[in-house]
Amino acid sequence: MMRARHDELPDPVQRNAQILLLATVLGLVLVLRVAYLQTFKKAEFVAEAKSRRAKMRAIQPRRGDITDRNGVLMATTRDVRRVTFDPDRLPRDSSGRRPSRGHALKVARLLGSVLGMRPADVLNIILSTTNRPGEYDRCKIIKENVTAAEEAALRWYSRKQGYKDLVKGTVNSVHSERIYAGGDSSTALIGMTIPSAYGTVVGTGGLELWADTLLTGSVGWMQARVDPAGVPIPTATERVISAADGAGIKLTIDINVQRICAAALAECMREHTPAGVTAIVLDPITGDVLGMVSRPSCNPMDRSALSKGFEQLRNRALMLYEPGSVMKPITWCIALDAGVVTPSEVFACPGYRMLDGKRINCEAHRSRTPGPGENIARMVIAKSCNTATVGVGLRLGARRLVGGLQRFGLLTRTGIQAPGDKAGWVEERKAVEELKRGSTARIAFGQAVMVSPLALAAAYGAIVNHGVLMKPRLIQAITDAANRVIHEYPTEVAGRPVSAWVADEMTSYLRTCVLKGTGKRAAIPGYVTGGKTGTANKADPDKGGGYTSHMASFIGYIKAGDRPIVIAVVNDEPHNGYHGSVAAAPTWNRIARELMLHWHVAPTKAVIGGKLADATGSDGND
Numbered sequence: 001m002m003r004a005r006h007d008e009l010p011d012p013v014q015r016n017a018q019i020l021l022l023a024t025v026l027g028l029v030l031v032l033r034v035a036y037l038q039t040f041k042k043a044e045f046v047a048e049a050k051s052r053r054a055k056m057r058a059i060q061p062r063r064g065d066i067t068d069r070n071g072v073l074m075a076t077t078r079d080v081r082r083v084t085f086d087p088d089r090l091p092r093d094s095s096g097r098r099p100s101r102g103h104a105l106k107v108a109r110l111l112g113s114v115l116g117m118r119p120a121d122v123l124n125i126i127l128s129t130t131n132r133p134g135e136y137d138r139c140k141i142i143k144e145n146v147t148a149a150e151e152a153a154l155r156w157y158s159r160k161q162g163y164k165d166l167v168k169g170t171v172n173s174v175h176s177e178r179i180y181a182g183g184d185s186s187t188a189l190i191g192m193t194i195p196s197a198y199g200t201v202v203g204t205g206g207l208e209l210w211a212d213t214l215l216t217g218s219v220g221w222m223q224a225r226v227d228p229a230g231v232p233i234p235t236a237t238e239r240v241i242s243a244a245d246g247a248g249i250k251l252t253i254d255i256n257v258q259r260i261c262a263a264a265l266a267e268c269m270r271e272h273t274p275a276g277v278t279a280i281v282l283d284p285i286t287g288d289v290l291g292m293v294s295r296p297s298c299n300p301m302d303r304s305a306l307s308k309g310f311e312q313l314r315n316r317a318l319m320l321y322e323p324g325s326v327m328k329p330i331t332w333c334i335a336l337d338a339g340v341v342t343p344s345e346v347f348a349c350p351g352y353r354m355l356d357g358k359r360i361n362c363e364a365h366r367s368r369t370p371g372p373g374e375n376i377a378r379m380v381i382a383k384s385c386n387t388a389t390v391g392v393g394l395r396l397g398a399r400r401l402v403g404g405l406q407r408f409g410l411l412t413r414t415g416i417q418a419p420g421d422k423a424g425w426v427e428e429r430k431a432v433e434e435l436k437r438g439s440t441a442r443i444a445f446g447q448a449v450m451v452s453p454l455a456l457a458a459a460y461g462a463i464v465n466h467g468v469l470m471k472p473r474l475i476q477a478i479t480d481a482a483n484r485v486i487h488e489y490p491t492e493v494a495g496r497p498v499s500a501w502v503a504d505e506m507t508s509y510l511r512t513c514v515l516k517g518t519g520k521r522a523a524i525p526g527y528v529t530g531g532k533t534g535t536a537n538k539a540d541p542d543k544g545g546g547y548t549s550h551m552a553s554f555i556g557y558i559k560a561g562d563r564p565i566v567i568a569v570v571n572d573e574p575h576n577g578y579h580g581s582v583a584a585a586p587t588w589n590r591i592a593r594e595l596m597l598h599w600h601v602a603p604t605k606a607v608i609g610g611k612l613a614d615a616t617g618s619d620g621n622d
C-alpha cells in the first residue's frame, strides 16, 4: 500500500517560496525594479536607436561563482568569444531559393583563412540545415574560443572593399560558459546551466536552479553607433545601463569530500548495479553538509550526457523512501525518552510476532532466538530485532511515536537550501488518529513511513550530538560580485528531540552494532565507528505496487578525534546482495576511511587494542 515515491522534479511552489524568502533578505525587490526600468527603457532606446542608425546591445552580467567551504571554485563562469554566421545573408542562386554555393565557398575560404580552419569545414557549417547545440538557423557557430587577434582580423575585412560583402553575416559575440571543477561528483547538487537569451545561461537542477535569480544578476543595455557592417564602434557609445553581476554562493560542502564520496559511490554502482545511490557527510555539531553526492551522474558541462528523465540531476539525498531498520534507533530513543522501556529490560523473541492476525517476522532471530537475558535494548539495536521494536512501538502508541519522529525532524522539511526538500510522512499521509496498531508497529521499524536520507542523517546527528538536532546547512553565505558577504546563514538548533542520556546511550548501541551486530562491515581498525543497517522492501508502482526490490541503507558516525561525523549511504535497488550490511555498509566504510586520510586523523592505539569483531562474520544481515 505504501509506495516508494521519489522526488522527480523540485516542487515549484516550494522553490518559489524559498527564492522569495532569499529575495526579501537580499533586497532583490530593488534589483527587480532596476530590471523593470531597463526593460521599460529598452523599448524607448530601441526606437531611438533605429532613428539614429545606432544599435542596442545587451551587456551580460557575469554569473556568480559557487565555492566550497574553503573557497575552492566549484562552478565559475568564463567568457567565450564566438564567431557565428547568418546564412540568410548569402545571395540566392539562380533558382532564388537556395543560398549561392559559389558565394558561400568564397565566404568559407575567407573565414577559413582568418580563423585557421579548413574552408570545406566552414562551408559545411554555413550550408548545413541541421543545428548543433547552441545554434539556430540564422546563427551557425563557425568557431568557439576565437582569439582577440582573429576577431580584429575579421573586423578589418568587414571594412575592406572587396571583402566586406563576404564578411556580411558574420557576428562576433561573447557568451558565458560555465565551468564545473568537481567533474561529475557534484552534478545533482550543483546542477547545470543551459544557454539563454543575450548570451547568458540559466540554471537547471541543483543550486544553479535554486539560486538562479541570485547567480544571474541583471542584464545591462548599451546603445552604440555601428559601422556599415553592423559592428559597434566602442568609442561612439552613447548610452549605457550597467549590468549587475550575479551574487556568489559559499557552500558548507568540501569539494574533496565530494570527490571521496563520488569515488566510493562509483565503486558501489559497479558492484551492485543499483538504480542509484547517494551518500551524505554531515557535521552533526554544526549541521553543515560536507558532502552530498548522488549517482548515476554525468559531466555537468555536457548536456548531451543527460538521460531523458534528467536522472543525473536528481538529488537522491532528498528523495523520500521507506527506510526500514535504520529507523529503529530513532524509535528506541523515543521509547527510552518516554520511559516506556529501560536499557536493561529483556525482550523475548520467538522469531516473529502476530499482530491483528498478521505475522511480522524477525529476520534477526529467524534461525536463532536470543538467549536468556540477551535481548536488551543494546542488542535489539545491534541485531535489529523486529519483535522487540514492535513491542516498544505499541507501548508508545501512534501519537507518541509520530510525535517523536516529528521532533527528530523526520516529518518536516529539513530546510536545506536546495530544490527537492520535502517533508516526510507516515502511511498515506494519515493523521495520527487514523493509524491502526499494525501501522504503528510498522512505522516503529521503518515501514509505512517515508523520510529522506538527509533528514535521517540529521536525526542520527542529533543522537551523536547528545540529543541536539541541528538544521542541515548547505550554504554558508551569499557574497556580492566583489566577494563581500551580503548574507550569512547561521548554524541553527532545530530542536532537542531526546535527552542527552538517551542520545548517549543510543550512540553506544550504534557502536555495539558495528562491533557485535549487523554493522560489522562498518568497522575500521583504529577508529570508533557506530551505525545501523537498514534493508527495506521497495514498492514498485510499475509492477502492481508489490514489493519487488530493496533499499539498502547504512547510517552511522565515525569519530574524527573527538568530533563525530555522520555518514549516510542509501542504495536504491542493489543487486549482488541487497541487505544494508552488504550493499551499503562497505561503501560507508570506504568513505569513512578516506575521510580519515583526508583529514589526517590518526588511528588510536586504544581502539586498535580493543577487540574488533570479525568484519566478515555473517551474524545477521539486516
Ligand SMILES: [Zn+2]
Binding pocket: 349, 351, 362, 364, 365, 384, 385, 386, 387, 388
Ligand atoms: Zn527478534
